[in-house]
Amino acid sequence: MEHQTRTAIELRYSGNAARSRSLNIRSLAASLSGFTDAVGEYRNIVLPLMNLDAVADSMRPRRGAFVASLVLLGEPVAIARAAAPDAGGGSGRGMADVTDVTDIAVGFIETIGIFKARVLTTGDPMPNSSERAVMTEDGVEVTFAEQATPVVVDHEAYVASKSIRLAKYLGRAFGSFASIDVDMVTVCAPDSGGSLDIPSGVARALRDVDDLVEVHKPLIETRQLQIDTIQFSSDKWRFKDGDQKFYARIADRRFLAQWDRGEISFKNGDRLNAVVHTERSSIGGTLTLGERSILKVSKPHAVLFQPSIDDLMV
Numbered sequence: 001m002e003h004q005t006r007t008a009i010e011l012r013y014s015g016n017a018a019r020s021r022s023l024n025i026r027s028l029a030a031s032l033s034g035f036t037d038a039v040g041e042y043r044n045i046v047l048p049l050m051n052l053d054a055v056a057d058s059m060r061p062r063r064g065a066f067v068a069s070l071v072l073l074g075e076p077v078a079i080a081r082a083a084a085p086d087a088g089g090g091s092g093r094g095m096a097d098v099t100d101v102t103d104i105a106v107g108f109i110e111t112i113g114i115f116k117a118r119v120l121t122t123g124d125p126m127p128n129s130s131e132r133a134v135m136t137e138d139g140v141e142v143t144f145a146e147q148a149t150p151v152v153v154d155h156e157a158y159v160a161s162k163s164i165r166l167a168k169y170l171g172r173a174f175g176s177f178a179s180i181d182v183d184m185v186t187v188c189a190p191d192s193g194g195s196l197d198i199p200s201g202v203a204r205a206l207r208d209v210d211d212l213v214e215v216h217k218p219l220i221e222t223r224q225l226q227i228d229t230i231q232f233s234s235d236k237w238r239f240k241d242g243d244q245k246f247y248a249r250i251a252d253r254r255f256l257a258q259w260d261r262g263e264i265s266f267k268n269g270d271r272l273n274a275v276v277h278t279e280r281s282s283i284g285g286t287l288t289l290g291e292r293s294i295l296k297v298s299k300p301h302a303v304l305f306q307p308s309i310d311d312l313m314v
């Protein structure tokens with residue numbers, strides 16, 4: 001099977017502004033920026049090892065709508081999924097496969113669909129205390145509220161739909177509806193045929209999430225990290241800091257060049273000194289940590305064994 005390195009997400013804006021042909025790249029700049037960040041956040045959640053670029057490619061009027069195309073570029077990534085009993089996080093379906101940019105586009109649209117379903121059921125895009133999720137052979141069976149009809153959704157899309165950061169970016173993407181006189185946005189994946197309508201009411205609910213999130217100045221600190229997983233074809237490795245494991249993109253180009261040339265050697269379990277950049281935000285007054293990146297890497301100095309008196313007396 002041939003895997004794709006390029007696909008597109010089409011955003012079809014409809015309403016008075018589209019019919020009067022008053023939409024342009026300036027009026028849609030905030031919306032397109034929100035969509036670009038939302039796609040990147042979705043990738044960070046479901047497939048952090050994929051190097052993905054999302055760029056606005058073209059805009060044009062089409063039959064009462066204004067269409068903007070967001071192009072996704074990225075190499076396919078082989079992944080192994082292990083079965084997980086918890087529908088709320090971790091990995092899923094007990095199989096190994098290859099994911100490409102088309103899968104990212106399809107999953108992104110399904111995730112927006114889950115946000116939409118929550119809004120239509122409960123009025124809130126984020127899960128409430130009555131939401132229930134159960135793993136099945138086909139995905140995750142979700143009941144958004146008591147007495148609501150269960151629906152089956154993709155596991156990764158459901159995990160992503162619990163991210164308030166992703167909801168924030170979508171809130172920015174949809175938040176400018178009123179000011180630019182747009183009634184609806186249809187999000188489409190032409191290569192797969194999937195599409196989803198987002199009316200203004202759902203857009204307002206997502207915009208309200210954006211208002212709840214305050215972004216703080218990033219935290220930059222030097223830490224000693226343990227390498228958990230080296231991804232040889234990517235600049236994103238997984239690290240361990242105490243009991244916590246996380247993926248981080250290595251932005252130290254000199255280190256990566258030396259690594260590629262074989263001038264330095266690391267293996268899983270080794271420790272390194274790293275200048276870590278961590279995004280931070282407050283959600284409803286609670287501080288949360290976001291994406292991390294490694295600004296500079298160095299190999300730690302060896303710690304010499306210092307014998308104690310007891311050792312010397314043995």
